Amino acid sequence: MNESKVETAARVAQWRIENMVSSSYRRSEPFKMGLWNWHLSVEKSRYVYVRLFPEPSRHSKEQPPIATFMLRLYNVAASRRPLTSLVHDRLLRSSEDYVWAVEIAYHGRFIIDVEFLDLKVASVNGAEPSSIWPNEGIMRNQAIKGTLACLSRMLNDGLHADVTINTANGTVRAHRAILAERSTVFERMLSEDFKCKESSIVNIEDISVEACTTLLNYLYGGIKYEDFREHRIALLRASEKFDIGDLKEACEESLLEDIDSKNVLERLQVAWHYELIQLKKGCLKYLFDFGKIYDVREDLSIFFQRVDRELMIEMFQEVLNASGIA
Known part of the structure; x- marks a missing residue:
């Protein structure tokens, strides 16, 4: 078993140490969290000193992280509750920027658990730090990439809103060209073989008008992340129903993050x-x-x-x- 390896899932990193005796020092292998590679180290003497710090690199120097996090220290053999640190919000550049000193008498197998509540990029020009979570960039890039062809087609053909969508609690207007371009299901619904081709009415009774509006904003490339986050389960259902693969991927990535x-x-x-x-x-x-x-x-x-x-x-x-x- 590699005792230096740190396992990660979502925003949690966990380091298992099989045998931590007195007067010993361990340092983990680097693990990826956010934009940075990180290390944990632990030193045991009278106290147990736990450190969290980014791996030294040009990236961590030019874009140092501000981490909001908390740690838990478990002793596997003991039946005690884990020791939990306060929630810290720190600019981390080196192993000296954060040290958690814990006074404990037992030794043996330990688990160190780090939960990252937020990660920000520290500004080098005095601007406000910007959070990397939620990862708005990936979701927005997927939306923009999928809608550029639609917007171009809409511009070239001079199309106006020509479809009415009836939802569970309201009505919204949209463009046939964009719906058909972004979804093969919409394309079939708006083809000559369906009645809504003539009436220009689409009924989606299992979605709210708010979620439908968010769906359309995604298809048009103008979605706001707070709306996406609020309606992502409804958007996931819609992505499955209307075969919008990139939206389904964005929903999965977002649900995996938190x-x-x-x-x-x-x-x-x-x-x-x-x-x-x-x-x-x-x-x-x-x-x-x-x-x-x-x-x-x-x-x-x-x-x-x-x-x-x-x-x-x-x-x-x-x-x-x-x-x-x-």
């Missing part, structure tokens, strides 16, 4: 229902590899009452793998 103990079971169900492989892996890793299954044990009975049987079998297999039985 997994925590409050939403992991819901995210796991979503991943299973929509066949989101990376999101499912992220949820299972968070629950079993990082031991967060104990944080959601009170919700498991309700979860198992409504979950698919095959997913239950897969989760049971993960339990066996984690225990070393399988």
